[in-house]
Amino acid sequence: MxxxxxxxxxxxxxxxxxxxxxxxxxxxxxxxxxxxxxxxxxxxxxxxxxxxxxxxxxxxxxxxxxxxxxxxxxxDNDAVYAVTVSVGLTTVVVAAVDFGGHIVALREIPHSMSAIAQGITVINDAIQDLVESLAVDRQKWAGLGVAIPGIWDPVSKTVVFSPNLPEWSGMKLGELFRRSSGIETVIVENDADASALGELWFGAGREVQDMMYVLCDVGIGAGLIVNRELVRGQDNSVGEIGHVSVNSCTGEYRCGCGRVGCLESVASLTALNRYLAEGMTTEAALNVVADYFGTALGSIINMLSPQVVVLGGATLQTYPVLWTLLVQSTRGRILQHLMHKTQLILSPLGVHAPLLGLAALVFEQRIQSDQDTHPGTVSPAQWANPDTDSLKFY
Amino acid sequence: MxxxxxxxxxxxxxxxxxxxxxxxxxxxxxxxxxxxxxxxxxxxxxxxxxxxxxxxxxxxxxxxxxxxxxxxxxxDNDAVYAVTVSVGLTTVVVAAVDFGGHIVALREIPHSMSAIAQGITVINDAIQDLVESLAVDRQKWAGLGVAIPGIWDPVSKTVVFSPNLPEWSGMKLGELFRRSSGIETVIVENDADASALGELWFGAGREVQDMMYVLCDVGIGAGLIVNRELVRGQDNSVGEIGHVSVNSCTGEYRCGCGRVGCLESVASLTALNRYLAEGMTTEAALNVVADYFGTALGSIINMLSPQVVVLGGATLQTYPVLWTLLVQSTRGRILQHLMHKTQLILSPLGVHAPLLGLAALVFEQRIQSDQDTHPGTVSPAQWANPDTDSLKFY
DNA sequence: ATAGTTATTTTTATCTTGCAAATAAGATAG
DNA sequence: CTATCTTATTTGCAAGATAAAAATAACTAT
Structure with missing residues (x-):
């Protein structure tokens, strides 16, 4: 090392x-x-x-x-550029971002991502198209960032858990993209985590120490920022708030995880659509979702007291009315003394959040490798200590 | 600075x-x-x-x-000593801890702490008694650490929120103890946070990066450790898991915070005693508590995926049978892929946890001030920049 | 022009830590 | 019992970061 x-x-x-x-x-x-x-x-x-x-x-x-x-x-906005990709279930967004954090080109491609091989082909075509359209020096492309709706383990470099895109589970995505796109530097990140970083650096979290980004979509996830750093935990699995219990009594819907009462099973976009399909009025369905979501957000805020909670994702984009309901519902569940210390904010960056977060990660890596004057120094033999290497305290 | x-x-x-x-x-x-x-x-x-x-x-x-x-x-165990105090509702524990982390003397005093003036007198008497009994050089006492069942704000240096000891709320505890005990260095800390640090440095968390200590008592609180550091958040209010919602349906008991379904209102020691007083059998009451607590712990584990969750506090000490029930109940609520990544542990340090955590904090401060060769350097005038001082980005 | 003010750079010194070589203190083979 | 091998620790030297103070630069106000 x-x-x-x-x-x-x-x-x-x-x-x-x-x-x-x-x-x-x-x-x-x-x-x-x-x-x-x-x-x-x-x-x-x-x-x-x-x-x-x-x-x-x-x-x-x-x-x-x-x-x-x-x-x-x-x-210097023109110093380097990154290509970033936000993978949804039925849509992919591919963007080119300059060093200043401006999105200089963007393609939104409606296409199912269920089949991974097809998905990657679609993404690669979009990347090639985007790069070629842009008259940027070849060497100025710093790398590729990909946000996916699943847990990405940076150690094993595989997708650990991807309930909504099961075919992506277990894949060595970084390697796949590196080979197929020909881009050397590839960064993979969970979608909520990438968005959290985007909001932290470019959006609602710019002047804040602790925040949480909550992604409300078909899946529900979160990215947690403490002291201006993303909390990853063991194999990156922090922030899976989709399986917080919010309804342990009425056992109507079983969650994909096998249990009953998970937030994701009663307040995701899927759940909302189910309510509507079952004949519930839109107003009633939104109220139900807001109620459950508010319960979860209230619990989380009481427990972690972040300064800012940013909400993003398709659910709120499709049903903007939900916002007011959600704020009210959450407010009613926050401890008095935290009431004025936590701000609930609708994501100012929207779909740009993960794209910008990824771009900043790519740039950071480029700057660091640029400063790395010592190319791969090996630790001296003295360091290897067979007796204690197995202990690994820290 | x-x-x-x-x-x-x-x-x-x-x-x-x-x-x-x-x-x-x-x-x-x-x-x-x-x-x-x-x-x-x-x-x-x-x-x-x-x-x-x-x-x-x-x-x-x-x-x-x-x-x-x-x-x-x-x-050198004899290098310095700390006096540490764990304030409970009806008991105070006062201990002397040596530099090696050994408790060399301990007094457990049953006395209500509701009345703060009386409480502080009782504590001070115990401190004096303890110090005098110990033939330790006066200068070897590094300081006093106090753990309280409430939120302590290190900025305003007051107790922000103390539902179970209302009279202690708003008090400048550090100053109070400094004056009454004559000890210069006084560190105040929330009880769950102090215990978390104790377990981190001396107990179940010694070889772990991320953990959570959960205090199950009359109040329910937690201390969160990320990357071997205590997460404090804004004014130290991280970890108030007592107000996570675990039962939003049956609105029988109203929590002290004004809402219904808080963990603390249905699974604290107080709630358990209430179930028993209402004629529930012990077994049934413990099952109810385990069920609610497991719901909360499951949610928290799914969300934060700590490597270790340590449980401590009077509830488990009084009803050791609860442990098995709690483990089962929690297990049933953890996501499959986290099942073998999170360990649920009964606090190995027990009542010693906060005492040791505080002692280490006191010692750390002493070592640092010892190394501080520059006594209070003032920033040069150049640093003061009136135009940007108000921005405070970080 | 001169004094006053603020921003930036240069100079000097110190601290931390890395690498390489030297030294210390044993074990083992002959 | 010495020569050699091994591992632990120390020393010497260098590089890098950055603090403090002094010098310099580029203004405004008088």
């Missing part, structure tokens, strides 16, 4: 990039106060980013009080 | 201390592999800890294969 010499230094440049992406034209001194570093450090790190072409100096900004003007800094 | 120059260096010594506390006689080379650092670094850090008297060299351990024997290292 390559040990980086300066962990904090890298974290620094990453944070500078994230800040400049959302708040362009910040100066070195402003960055210094925001990141709680000394001006000298910022001079240093900014120079590195300038030298390697990630950022540029823009306009000097005079402050009314006099003194030397601050030199604004901004990302 | 004092900026530490070497964050990683400090983290290093802290980790060394935690490792040596649980696994005495580890050598420098073993620590190096465990902490993924070079032998040279360990020589350095270990020397600092030796020079300042925190640790000692113990016995050389010959490995069968030949070569220079490893020099065992251990904490």
């Amino acid at each position: 390559t040990m980086s010499h300066n962990v904090s230094g890298r974290a620094g440049t990453t944070q500078i990039v994230h800040l400049l992406r959302n708040y362009p034209h910040l100066s070195r001194s402003e960055l210094a106060t925001l990141l709680r570093a000394t001006p000298a450090t910022l001079t240093h790190q900014v120079r590195m980013l300038l030298d390697t072409g990630w950022i540029r100096e823009t306009t000097a900004r005079r402050s009314g009080t006099g003194g030397r003007p601050r030199m604004g800094l901004s990302l | 004092t900026m530490s120059h070497n964050v990683s260096g400090r983290a290093g010594t802290t980790q060394i201390v935690h490792l040596l506390r649980n696994y005495p006689h580890l050598s420098r080379s073993e620590l190096a592999t465990l902490l993924r650092a070079t032998p040279a670094t360990l020589t350095h850090q270990v020397r600092m800890l030796l020079d300042t008297g925190w640790i000692r060299e113990t016995t050389a351990r010959r490995s069968g294969t030949g070569g220079r024997p490893r020099m065992g290292l251990s904490l």
Whole structure:
């Protein structure tokens, strides 16, 4: 394993990039106060980013009080690009995102993803089409990001659990896409997690420490952010809120997981459509969904007290009226002293959330590999200690 | 704010201390592999800890294969001591803990804590009694730690929410104890959080990244550990699982929070006693409690997938039979693919958990202040930037 | 022009930790 | 009982990050 010499230094440049992406034209001194570093450090790190072409100096900004003007800094939007893919059950969205986080091209393709081979072909065609349409230097493509409705284990590099796309389960997706698309860097991520990162860096979570993104769709999932970092847990399986119990009494519907009363079985888009098919009025069905969802969200908020809970996904896009019902239902279930500490927000990024989150991940990897001057240093022999290697405390 | 120059260096010594506390006689080379650092670094850090008297060299351990024997290292148990207090509703436990994490004296005092003034007097008497009984150098007392059944906000330094000890709500406990006991360093912590840290460092969580401690008592609370760190969230209010909804249908009992179906209102020790008072058989009552608790635990496990869930508190101590029921009930509600990834454990530390967690916090603070050679450096004037200070991104 | 103000850079020093080589302290073969 | 092998620890040296202070740059106001 390559040990980086300066962990904090890298974290620094990453944070500078994230800040400049959302708040362009910040100066070195402003960055210094925001990141709680000394001006000298910022001079240093900014120079590195300038030298390697990630950022540029823009306009000097005079402050009314006099003194030397601050030199604004901004990302070079054209430095690199990422291709990102959001895989739904019946639709795929493929986008090209520039380094500044702007979506420069987007294709929305209605096509069932159940059959994985066909799905990947469709996706690849869209990627090729998109890339060719864009007159971007070949070497400026930093990589491919794919968001899927399932749990992705970064250790085994397989899809661990994908109830709504069963054929994708167990697949080595990264490898598959690498081979079929010819793109070297491929990042796979769970859809809710990718969206959570998108909202964290570009949307509702920009100025927040702890937040949760909740995806309301055919499946229900969540991405949890603590201290501005995604909580992954063992093999990435944090955030499966679809199987929180919200109705343990009336055992009418059995969830795909085999139990009764799971949130997903009574408040997903599938459940909503079932209510309607059974003859329930839209209003009544939405109320039922809002009631169950509010129960779950209330429990989660009481338990984790995030500053922001972002709701996204097809359910709310299809039935915008649901929003008000959901807010009311959730409000009624939050502890008094948390009432004004948690904000419930409708995803400002919408379908763009996972695409932007993935793009930022791709860029981050590119910047890091760019800074990795030591290409694959091997640990000295001294480190290998057969007696203690099996212990693995941390 | 004092900026530490070497964050990683400090983290290093802290980790060394935690490792040596649980696994005495580890050598420098073993620590190096465990902490993924070079032998040279360990020589350095270990020397600092030796020079300042925190640790000692113990016995050389010959490995069968030949070569220079490893020099065992251990904490100097007698280096410092902490007084820690666990405040219950009707009992207080006061303990003296040595640097090695051994409880060297313990007083359990049955006395209602409802009246805060009386409570603090009782606690102080016990502290004085304990300290005087122990022939420890005055300067070796590193500080006082207090665990309370309520939410403690470290920013405002007050008790934010304390439903079971209403008189303690709003109190500046740290200041109160500092003045009344004469001990300078006072750390206040929520009881479930303190216990979680205790189990993390000394008990069921020693070799684990993510865990949850669940306190089953008159109140129900939890402490959440992610990546070996306590998740606090905004004003420390993470972990209030007492108000997770587990029964939204039968609206019989109203919870103290005003709602119906909260875990705490149907599965706390109070609820259990109520079932018994209403004429339910013990077996039936325990089954009801296990059922509700299992629902909540299942939801939480499915959602957060911690490696370990530790259960502690009076309910399980009073009714040990409940354990099996609870395990069964929870098992039935965990997603298949998580079944073998989450361990449900009965707290091995029991009432000692919060006492040890607090002690470690006190020691950590002492070591850090010991290493703080710069006493209160003030940020240079350059840092103050009126234009951006109000933004507070991170 | 001169003083005052704010931003940025340079200089110097310190701290941490990595790598490589040296040294310490044994075990084992002959 | 010595020479060699092995493993643990220390030392010397270098690199990188970043803090503190001083210097410099680029303005405004007088």
